[in-house]
């Protein structure tokens with residue numbers, strides 16, 4: 293995934309394009325830029341093999357005509373399939389400049405290199421069935437498929453499946469990434485996403501996550517200045533211990549595990565505090581040294597868990613809620629969370645999120661709406677992790693290790709997030725840092741990882757951010 297890259301919707305991309313036109317750049321000039329980028333990447337991947345280019349009726353097709361012309365002028369063996377009547381304007385003019393062999397879709401013969409310029413950000417509905425079948429067949433028979441901007445049949449704004457085939461090797465995002473490159477079906481269908489810089493300024497509050505910058509403790513730092521995390525234990529103490537150990541390895545100065553479970557093996561640096569009841573918890577959380585509380589990993593869903601949740605809610609310090617705490621909140625999440633004065637982060641996976649929030653639209657839209665409603669920063673986990681703040685900022689993490697789909701990795705994320713929060717992070721910043729470190733630790737741990745392995749890799753991941 294390209295780090296820190298802007299992500300814009302189809303409408304935002306069109307607006308950015310209009311702003312470039314207003315500065316005096318012609319539509320043809322912009323299309324030449326796009327087509328040149330496509331030609332360059334196609335030549336690189338074709339490596340001398342014959343090329344088949346599919347050109348649709350809109351500007352995605354316009355880019356395809358430009359690329360076809362440039363590649364042919366450079367001596368490549370190019371044939372082109374034209375579908376639909378080119379739209380008036382640049383697409384029509386680029387179509388007129390194409391002098392090479394052209395066939396209809398249904399007469400097209402497969403070639404080793406396929407370029408998909410059927411539809412891009414202007415796709416408004418599912419691909420017609422016959423077209424989808426031919427496209428899928430040509431792609432299957434090609435040795436390499438490159439999609440211009442997005443694969444035809446991926447919804448630009450949601451990543452939804454509108455009939456795109458599998459097996460696309462590379463998508464060349466034009467000007468900026470779109471949500472469709474990272475979300476839902478788009479995540480799997482786009483292949484490797486490359487970004488072509490077309491010199492179109494975009495003002496994006498949505499970005500892919502980037503490596504955080506972490507400060508080395510100063511000579512004057514001490515355990516309290518580096519932040520105290522309290523992790524509350526519940527019915528499954530292993531989960532809270534994972535969160536606590538992740539908070540320690542994530543850089544918190546002092547971590548307390550509060551609960552009443554028998555103490556297992558170390559680590560000895562983890563401080564225990566006996567908390568048997570909600571009253572005990574209230575007394576403990578009144579300690580003004582506490583900089584953040586983690587509640588939810590392995591909490592359970594019984595009366596005691598509910599009482600603990602109420603107490604933690606009333607605590608005046610930052611709160612990180614995960615797992616069972618989110619299930620307990622359920623549809624009351626917005627009502628409850630909105631009443632807290634101190635900052636809150638919640639880290640639901642999609643099952644937990646769906647139990648808490650209704651709403652329509654893309655995963656980004658839904659997460660943003662939930663963040664606004666709850667006034668909490670939300671890390672909506674999954675193969676496509678969407679982080680959204682109540683202020684409207686979004687960070688996206690796609691393509692993290694699939695080996696993360698194992699018990700306990702979410703508990704590690706919650707503890708790691710708490711460690712970033714107590715080191716002074718606000719809003720989306722600690723969430724982005726935690727998500728990056730978590731994904732990087734998974735990469736370092738390699739295949740068949742277990743949650744404990746992530747913790748072991750955190751110091752190494754952190755060392756890359758200093």
Ligand SMILES: NC(=O)C1=CN([C@@H]2O[C@H](COP(=O)(O)OP(=O)(O)OC[C@H]3O[C@@H](n4cnc5c(N)ncnc54)[C@H](OP(=O)(O)O)[C@@H]3O)[C@@H](O)[C@H]2O)[C@@H](O)CC1
Pocket residue numbers: 305306308309322323326348349350351352353354355379410411412413414415416417418419420440441442466467490492
């Ligand atoms: N923005 C930028 O900065 C730049 C953008 N550039 C390029 O422009 C692309 C966007 O171009 P675009 O807006 O013309 O839309 P595009 O994707 O070609 O499709 C629209 C056409 O398809 C049609 N249509 C839609 N769905 C359909 C369906 N299911 N089945 C059949 N038809 C369907 C629709 O017709 P209608 O909906 O009216 O029937 C219309 O005719 C963008 O992805 C990038 O490649 C670069 O050139 C320069 C920089």
Ligand SMILES: [K+]
Pocket residue numbers: 352408409410411412439440441442443444
């Ligand atoms: K395309």
